[in-house]
Amino acid sequence: MIDGKIFIREPWAREIVQGRKRIETAHMRLPERFWGRLLHVQNEKREIVGEVRFKGGWIQYHASDAFDADFAKHRVNPGSKYHFDNRKRCFGWTIDEVRPYDVPLRGVGFKSQFRLEFY
Numbered sequence: 001m002i003d004g005k006i007f008i009r010e011p012w013a014r015e016i017v018q019g020r021k022r023i024e025t026a027h028m029r030l031p032e033r034f035w036g037r038l039l040h041v042q043n044e045k046r047e048i049v050g051e052v053r054f055k056g057g058w059i060q061y062h063a064s065d066a067f068d069a070d071f072a073k074h075r076v077n078p079g080s081k082y083h084f085d086n087r088k089r090c091f092g093w094t095i096d097e098v099r100p101y102d103v104p105l106r107g108v109g110f111k112s113q114f115r116l117e118f119y
Helices: 012-017 064-069
Strands: 004-007 023-026 038-042 047-054 059-061 090-106 116-118
Touching: 012 038, 012 047, 012 090
Parallel strands: 004 038
Antiparallel strands: 004 116, 023 090, 038 047, 047 090, 059 090
């Protein structure tokens, strides 16, 4: 059963559901209420491209070197606005499992500006 959804911009939404991106980066910790929950992955076109489950918890990056050492997992290039150097705080949410959809589903807008929500 799908518990909710997460907003992730492309190309990272598809990178996640296809298993190439194993850490989602964010400016905040992953809220506990979303640990281990199965979520739809919805992009900026309101397409639901698959499902993701985060292991729970988070890691916090304290230095650019540590962030860059995990590049193969998070796939955020230096110079990106999502890179450690362009954030006040930087966290990583470890992905536990994913499932891509062959044909995206049509999603609906989020109820708030928060990127995670329950159905």
